[in-house]
Amino acid sequence: MKYATLHLSAILWLSLCALTQAKEVRLYTQRHYPADKEFFAQFTKDTGIEVKVIKAGANELLTRLESEKAAPQADLFITTDAGALDRADAAGLLDKLNNKTVADRIPAGLQGKNGTWVPITMRARVIVYSKERAGKNLPKTYEDLADSQWKGRVLIRSSSNAYNQSLLASILAAEGRDAALAWAKGVTANMARPPQGNDRDQVRSVALGLGELAVVNTYYLGLLENADDPKDRAARAAVGVIFPNQSGRGAHVNVSGAGIVKGAKNRPHAVALLEFLTSKKIQASYQKMTSEFAVAEGIKPEPLQAKWGTFKPDLTSLHELAGHQEEAVKIFDLAGWK
Template sequence: MFRFPVCHGSVLVICAFTLMTMLPWSWAPLSAQELTVYSARHYDADRQLYELFTETTGIQVRVVEDGGDQLMSRLRAEGRNSSADVFITVDAGRLAVAERRELFAPVESEYLIKRIPSHLRHPEGLWYAFGQRYRIIVYAKDRVDPAELSTYEDLVDPKWRGRILVRSSSNVYNQSLMASMIATHGSEAAEAWARGLAANFARQPQGGDRPQIRGVAAGEGDIAIVNHYYTLMMRDSDDPNDAAIWDQIGLFFPNQGEGERGAHTNVSGAGMLRYAPNPEHAQAFLEFLASDAGQEAWIRGSREFPVVEGITPPLSPDEYPFRADTSVSAQDLGRWGVPAMMLFDRAGWR
């Protein structure tokens, strides 16, 4: 029998919705109504995510937001005294670090396994991806014909000499991109690729992904390698400068040709913590994140792509049809993250 703490008026709508999505915890009686989330995500829309979870389950959520690395240090310092139940972070590389530091406990959930494809979750349930992000090429529409663009591998071609903008190799997004190159081509070829790419830089890497996009619009370089959602934030921004930049740039999803592996896919995700005081609530929260309502709320702020089918993505598939790389799993990205850092040094990509 479905149990729900309060089920009147507007809440009734949510109850009905919950039944429709058939979440496994919909039937379970809920005890101590509390959950603590450590999150490296910083979106206003995430507040709605937590509120929706509370409305649906009656479990109150306490959120601590900070950088991913800071939260991991804090978790390590707190040890078994930590009050945190769930850790949310971005990038497969950071999920792998949390895994290596033994911060997570496995969650066995048929619902999560059914909802999330295997390349987007840890094989033993230590973490699950809830959003997908693509590292794409942004180009200046007035200086680059998209027909000139093809693959990540092609970016070493001399035709791109002095034209490529990308942030520093100390950034985890680039480390995961490099990890995908190692997983696909092996270390030697990946190092040669990084060296060739660095030779085509328009300037020494500086700033985050957004400044690279601005650099393309300002003519400092002709193409940039960035995570897709930064362009969408500009598209949706109230700032007229961002809207003007959106008009000047094109988005290119690499490696789409026949036999190519698709655009480099990274994730944001979460796992239950090893010393979680409320493991049942942690599991309920992870399952909520994989529900239709949870997925919609997850991508609303981040403009990532959902991990479950049937949720409207932030970019129209008619306008931007593309294939994501499913050949390199999120776990592989984590596995090759450390070798990637060493190769960057040797390749001269600062």
């Protein structure tokens, strides 16, 4: 009788635990887009799984994951840089995903080489030019931006920006240190002004006549085109888009991607969220709402993306960014790129 009572109370306790244990996925993310918030709310509505979000820079999140290694406080890690995901992988912070549904949706060349992360969206770093003033002899490669014919005509943001560091890391991976340093020096010499502002500001400045070429991530062209401010829409309309290095290694691309944290308490829920974010419906919604490229196969580009044209991405350098990021920062300093 005593045993039966014990047994019963144990069952009661266990079912109480099941009832009270939160159905949740704890997310560390570098992304800060309103669209993400909407998708997470939709996921919670569909599955009953809460998404608890902590936002910070990639390095801060990596430090945090490292310090919590013994008792992980996150289930899923999302960044806007393949290099940061590879650094997390190299530090042993991520688990293999082992999920066929997700893996089968995405081209292998875009997925982490060790099976520990998958992309969610992709962006290219492109050159834009003034349709009115840049002339006919337009650049075809990133290397052309360093050509002296563009002296005083190039607009590009600061070297402390991760997008430029990732671009220089890709040049380091493809061309080596000497070429990368020469390129950084050449571009610095060609700048129309000391680096300032964000990607969108460079496009606005081309439209204002402050320079003829700018470097920008593709989705910002979408954001300008869809902007409420007519000046922003006019700035977008004033520039043409060049996907660089199309007869060589391809245009520099980076991804927003996600990896399951090693030891994640809510692994099945984290996997469910990844299945949701890589589904056809959400992939198409990313394109519509953030103008990033879908990574799942078979998603048609939005009309405003189709206008940019099709392009060949540099998928080799994408997987070599982690090893070159530190050196990229040093080279920017050596070149005097503020």
